[in-house]
Amino acid sequence: MGRQRLNHRGGRKAHKEREDLAKESITKSKKSFNHRIAENPDWKPRDPRRGRSDRSLMEHRHKYLAPGGSFDRGQQHWLQKTETMIEGDTYPTDFLPFTRNAANVVAIVGQEYPGEPGDLPVFCEDDCKVVLVSSPPPTAEDESLSGPGGLGKWLEKSLRPHVLAAFEELGPPSFDIGRFPEVFSNRAQFELIRAFARVKVLGPAYGPAEAQRSVSPALHLGVWERYTSKPIITGDSRQNDAPVDKREKLIDALHDLCGVIKAYWLPKIRAIVEWYYPGQEWVWEAMHARILKHLGRDLAKYPNFDFGGMITTLAVKEGGSEKIHVDWFDNLNMFAWVTAVGDFEGGDFCSPQLGGRMPCKPGSLLGARTRFLAHCCTPVAGRRIVLTFFVDSCLFERTMRKL
Numbered sequence: 132m133g134r135q136r137l138n139h140r141g142g143r144k145a146h147k148e149r150e151d152l153a154k155e156s157i158t159k160s161k162k163s164f165n166h167r168i169a170e171n172p173d174w175k176p177r178d179p180r181r182g183r184s185d186r187s188l189m190e191h192r193h194k195y196l197a198p199g200g201s202f203d204r205g206q207q208h209w210l211q212k213t214e215t216m217i218e219g220d221t222y223p224t225d226f227l228p229f230t231r232n233a234a235n236v237v238a239i240v241g242q243e244y245p246g247e248p249g250d251l252p253v254f255c256e257d258d259c260k261v262v263l264v265s266s267p268p269p270t271a272e273d274e275s276l277s278g279p280g281g282l283g284k285w286l287e288k289s290l291r292p293h294v295l296a297a298f299e300e301l302g303p304p305s306f307d308i309g310r311f312p313e314v315f316s317n318r319a320q321f322e323l324i325r326a327f328a329r330v331k332v333l334g335p336a337y338g339p340a341e342a343q344r345s346v347s348p349a350l351h352l353g354v355w356e357r358y359t360s361k362p363i364i365t366g367d368s369r370q371n372d373a374p375v376d377k378r379e380k381l382i383d384a385l386h387d388l389c390g391v392i393k394a395y396w397l398p399k400i401r402a403i404v405e406w407y408y409p410g411q412e413w414v415w416e417a418m419h420a421r422i423l424k425h426l427g428r429d430l431a432k433y434p435n436f437d438f439g440g441m442i443t444t445l446a447v448k449e450g451g452s453e454k455i456h457v458d459w460f461d462n463l464n465m466f467a468w469v470t471a472v473g474d475f476e477g478g479d480f481c482s483p484q485l486g487g488r489m490p491c492k493p494g495s496l497l498g499a500r501t502r503f504l505a506h507c508c509t510p511v512a513g514r515r516i517v518l519t520f521f522v523d524s525c526l527f528e529r530t531m532r533k534l
């Protein structure tokens with residue numbers, strides 16, 4: 132007890148001493164300031180511009196931000212600490228020919244890459260690191276199967292030379308699978324779970340089942356051009372198959388869900404795409420122009436179904452795609468972006484061709500070339516709401532043919 136009192140007194144004394152020291156230092160600095168002015172009446176605090184003109188300041192800023200400048204070097208240093216690059220041994224060409232045959236995918240994977248996808252080793256044990264997995268550059272023989280810049284071979288004849296040249300200059304992405312941890316905030320995840328719960332309570336009408344992918348149905352929201360000759364707002368967004376009395380409420384709930392996506396999720400994805408695969412803005416702008424040309428009036432009424440050109444469509448569902456498949460309606464050199472929220476275990480992204488699986492925690496983002504690589508996910512325990520953002524290949528190809 133006595134010791135406590137002593138400490139208490141000691142504490143107060145020390146506090147008093149610290150207070151006195153602080154007061155003294157303030158007085159000293161005031162004195163020094165006054166002293167300087169007394170010594171030199173013309174003395175002024177240092178001007179942050181230090182006589183530099185606007186132009187000179189701009190030049191300084193450009194130099195700082197230029198490739199190889201201080202900013203770039205700092206970023207590279209940070210990336211080296213947090214990023215892991217994994218290079219595969221072979222360039223997987225199994226699904227480059229245009230076959231669109233689900234049974235074929237299962238047969239080829241079973242024959243060439245035997246074993247359970249869930250038994251594949253994890254690409255990186257550290258869940259906090261950005262992991263980029265890439266195959267080696269394609270040989271001339273590999274390239275003969277795909278078109279210029281990694282586009283589909285089937286597009287080679289139908290695109291104009293300047294578009295082909297632009298894709299050749301852009302080239303394929305520098306990685307095939309990328310995992311980015313902790314991209315989406317808790318707030319973003321909460322808002323998404325809330326909006327999805329509202330949709331689920333109303334009992335939405337799902338489109339046709341995709342047996343080659345999964346047993347659980349998905350809602351496809353946004354815009355696409357599948358089975359049509361011009362872009363349309365997807366049937367799931369319009370809820371054509373829902374009972375008439377519930378349709379308006381369902382569309383409203385889905386529109387709200389897409390609003391959450393636009394506010395919290397798309398800007399983060401865009402920032403990552405712009406950093407890791409820059410130079411695609413012209414593609415996005417062209418696709419968005421085509422969407423607005425055909426759907427301008429509809430999207431003015433439902434603006435949240437317009438994701439811009441970087442993404443056209445979003446698939447939302449609970450669970451995962453547990454069957455090995457290739458997404459034939461995705462693009463060879465574009466990523467599908469996958470993210471999941473909820474309280475779950477499993478759902479790792481498996482790629483037998485690249486020989487590994489990638490765990491993805493809630494709020495992380497995974498980009499994968501899903502038209503290029505066969506993939507599936509490991510069984511999920513718990514509740515997992517998974518979002519897959521993609522560019523509809525029909526919309527993309529028709530836009531490019533018109534340029």
Ligand SMILES: [Fe+2]
Nearest residue numbers: 452457458501
């Ligand atoms: Fe898929």
